[in-house]
Amino acid sequence: MRYARRYWMTFMLLALVSVGLAQPKDVNLWFHGGVGDAATAVQEYIDDFNQLQSGYRVIYTEIPGGAVAGSGYNDAVNAAAVAGDLPCLLDLDGPFLYNYAWAGFLQPLDDFLTPELRADFLPSLIDQGIYNGELYALGQYDSGLALASRRSLLERAGVRIPEGVGDEWSLAEFDDALAKIQALDEVAYAIDLKMNYGAGEWFTYGFSPVLQSWGADLIDRDGYQEAEGLLNGEAAVAAMTWIQSLFESGYTTLTPPDDNEFVNGRAGMGWFGHWMAPSYLDAFGDDLVVIPMPRFGDTPVTGMGSWAWSITSNCPQKEGAWSFLEFIFEPENILRMVDAEGTVPGRTSALAMSDVYGEGGALQVLVDQLQQGVAVPRPKTPAYPTITAAFYTAMDNILKGGDVQTELDIAVDKIEADIRVNDGYR
């Protein structure tokens, strides 16, 4: 009897252990919430992935907020990083990931990516994730920034509609178009610049391309140490003065009541970020026309970069984390997110499968801007949080009555002081 009990105990122990081993390993994931149906899309990815295989179980946590510090998500990520408590999988907004890469929190993905997979991604996405020669994050999608309007409205105003990238408006044509649209009775004002977002990342993402097209920049890209002469030089002052003039001449408003000024018809045009695509397409269908970013100087410039997934360096289940990423990087799955959030698909194979982003699609301009080099990334440096804060504060002050040169000088001083205090972020 005693032997039987001993064997029984051993058997029970083994059974428990094997059950424990057979349990799917937990992989924690944090998502920033996104716009529209993005959160639902991610939860569906996780449910599908967990059902498809039994080795790993991805656990979803949503922390709403943006990438700019002080907004829920970024604070949570920083706190977790300091506490050593980061989840396995994390999505980070483009230019903010260099901070974490520099501090060693992210796992390089080069070894996980096959050459075929790497080649299928948009070059802009691969470029975004590289810091110091290694790839730290990869996004399912890239962002798109352009102008949007209604074909019928532009025809009524007598404004030329550009065919696509390469045929964009010059500054003079853009000013002319704004004046003509403003003159129409059916609109309250010419263009919606989405000032309802307040002073934050939107200012840098949406409007630093204007500076860059004019010939200025946020910081010297060769070393990322100096901003003097670039952010406060003549070109920058001219660009910000022009933006300021849009408000002074009534072409746009500082206090729109909500995000739907263009959809409601109060504004004739919209400064268009891709996340508005679902609501714009819903409202206007075929009448929607996406206009490439105008040429303020020699070349047109638009924004790029968006949320990218990364695996943290302390993750105990890196293989599991990567297999989840492989799953969501499949073209069909990328397109599910595109439908939810209107983003630009990150793989050429996915692009080919998309109605709106493929050849002749309504949003083709966004893809062309990315593929033809019109898009310029935001500065790839751990100093980015300071750079963007300095710029959007300067822009906010300028729009509310500050002197352009003074505010830009202050921004340059703040940026250079921060870089100095951090020993150049070497």
Next chain:
Amino acid sequence: MRRKDRGEAATAWMMSLPAILGLGLFVVLPLVMGFYWSLTDKRLISSNPTQFVGLRNYRHLIGLRVITLQAERTETGVQRRDADGSAIFPPLRPILRSDDSFLGYRELTTVTVFDRRYVVVSRDPTFYRALWNTTKFVLVIVPFQGGLALLLALLVNQRLRFINFFRAAYFSPVVTSMAVIAIVWTFLYNPEFGLINAILNAITFGLTGQIDWLIDPQTALLAIIILSAWQAAGFQMVIFLAGLQQIPDVLYEASRIDGANLLQQFRYVTWPQLRNTTIFVVVATTILAFRLFTQVDVMTKGGPLESTVTVVYHAVDQGFRQQRIGYASAITMVFFVIVISIALTQRAFLRSEREVD
């Protein structure tokens, strides 16, 4: 000590232990850690190790220097004038950038006296502006909110039916999340569509026009003051109410017999009897008002043109957004000293007038 006393002392310690632990863990420990970090260059996320830097953060925070500029003159010594007729001074920025000792300094404020301009420069002008804004906020809100609270308390101290409904209604903003209130009031303050402008124009028949509440540097802080007073008045109202209800009816009867009207009753009976309550309300409101942060963070982000930046906002911005936790700790240490001094001064000053009858 007798055995019974020792037992009582031990029980007293045991009873207060949870509170002492909590206080120690959540107040004393962060204070000590904050003080330690304020002496380092600690950064939230950094690849460089944290280094001890002594009082550098404090020097950066508080240090002021004055630069004297002379009005420009032509070779013959005649003062040059610009189109408005005012003297022309050399620009400040080239001076700051040419001298290494001025590295990191920015203009704080300028005083022009005849042909001399004195520019006060600091390595953190935002901190001084934050101090000034916070002081303005406290000076205005204590009488404004206190006065509003007293008025409400007088109103709800009547024995009318459904008075409890009004008491609850006036108190409800206190228990509502400040972030929610700030967002709602951002809509109320919208210059074109907001309710505030609409009501003001309706009352004054369009005289007030379109006030750019949160856009204009002149009105932004006032907008925040109004909303903060509205939110917190209910709390002080309840305290005043308690104070009012302690005033014996006998005093009012006596004053009515002496022929006092309502205003005189307030001045000679209510107000003197409320002295202790008022002192408490003033001290508590002052200390709480120094903590202004959420409204600024949600509504204006310190703008426009730094007209609403407060010390706590600046500390959070430096610590969590610019990631300079060491520097932000220094800000909070300095602020701690300032607030404690004011609170102690207030208590000492008001205590001497306090006579409990």
